[in-house]
Amino acid sequence: MATVTLTDITKIYDGGVKAVDKANIIINDREFVVFVGPSGCGKSTTLRMIAGLEDITEGELRIDDKLVNDVPPKDRDIAMVFQNYALYPHMTVYDNMAFGLKIRKFPKDEIDQRVREAAKILDIEELLERKPKALSGGQRQRVAVGRAIVRKPKVFLFDEPLSNLDAKLRVQMRAEISGLHNRLKATMIYVTHDQVEALTMADKIVVMKLGLIQQIGGPLELYNEP
Numbered sequence: 001m002a003t004v005t006l007t008d009i010t011k012i013y014d015g016g017v018k019a020v021d022k023a024n025i026i027i028n029d030r031e032f033v034v035f036v037g038p039s040g041c042g043k044s045t046t047l048r049m050i051a052g053l054e055d056i057t058e059g060e061l062r063i064d065d066k067l068v069n070d071v072p073p074k075d076r077d078i079a080m081v082f083q084n085y086a087l088y089p090h091m092t093v094y095d096n097m098a099f100g101l102k103i104r105k106f107p108k109d110e111i112d113q114r115v116r117e118a119a120k121i122l123d124i125e126e127l128l129e130r131k132p133k134a135l136s137g138g139q140r141q142r143v144a145v146g147r148a149i150v151r152k153p154k155v156f157l158f159d160e161p162l163s164n165l166d167a168k169l170r171v172q173m174r175a176e177i178s179g180l181h182n183r184l185k186a187t188m189i190y191v192t193h194d195q196v197e198a199l200t201m202a203d204k205i206v207v208m209k210l211g212l213i214q215q216i217g218g219p220l221e222l223y224n225e226p
């Protein structure tokens with residue numbers, strides 16, 4: 001179970017930019033919610049606040065019934081996949097995937113089992129001993145997703161995960177991430193500026209503009225309007 005609730009969430013950066021203005025959203029357990037909108041509208045900032053990577057200026061963030069505004073990122077039951085993959089270049093694929101579990105003091109055999117299971121799901125078992133620089137863009141993104149999967153979080157966050165991939169791979173990875181959502185039965189929150197991605201992947205779409213939520217609805221509701 002993981003419901004994520006934003007109540008009047010506001011972010012004002014040092015210097016005064018109001019990036020998010022009183023956002024109210026309920027993301028239900030196991031829902032796939034996509035945030036869309038033009039560059040600079042506040043999508044990333046919203047996601048980063050949910051991850052705990054950015055302080056919340058005002059408002060309340062809850063995971064299930066727990067207020068988490070002041071809970072550090074590593075203590076939130078959340079894993080995030082970044083646009084630039086954010087892999088450690090000096091570590092192998094295996095170690096990149098294992099790292100988040102190591103710092104949380106998981107036993108070695110549990111780590112090994114989880115890494116191999118995730119590698120199997122993502123079809124990267126052959127790549128475990130490679131370093132990131134010896135991988136293609138699509139393979140790197142799979143590793144980044146793998147690093148999130150091994151944690152078995154209740155909530156996955158994706159920040160424009162496919163925007164560095166070519167068009168063909170993007171279509172393929174969309175389907176793979178949707179497949180993962182069905183398989184893992186987790187809550188997924190996904191940020192993109194690509195309306196097609198939103199349309200094809202989302203249960204619910206949140207449209208943002210200039211820090212404000214303009215609309216929330218299902219793909220059909222939002223895009224079949226006359």
Ligand code: ADP
Nearest residue numbers: 013014017019038039040041042043044045046
């Ligand atoms: P999006 O993800 O939709 O492109 P962002 O959340 O990155 O939008 O940015 C929203 C607004 O906040 C923009 O005006 C951006 O310039 C500003 N912003 C983002 N990060 C920072 C920061 N660290 N410091 C100051 N302003 C920021």
Ligand code: ADP
Nearest residue numbers: 013017038039040043044045048054083159160
């Ligand atoms: P995105 O569009 O995916 O948010 P950006 O290239 O806008 O990516 O931002 C990259 C990083 O720079 C993010 O960590 C964001 O918070 C930060 N950033 C964005 N805009 C500003 C800004 N105006 N001032 C300082 N940092 C910013």
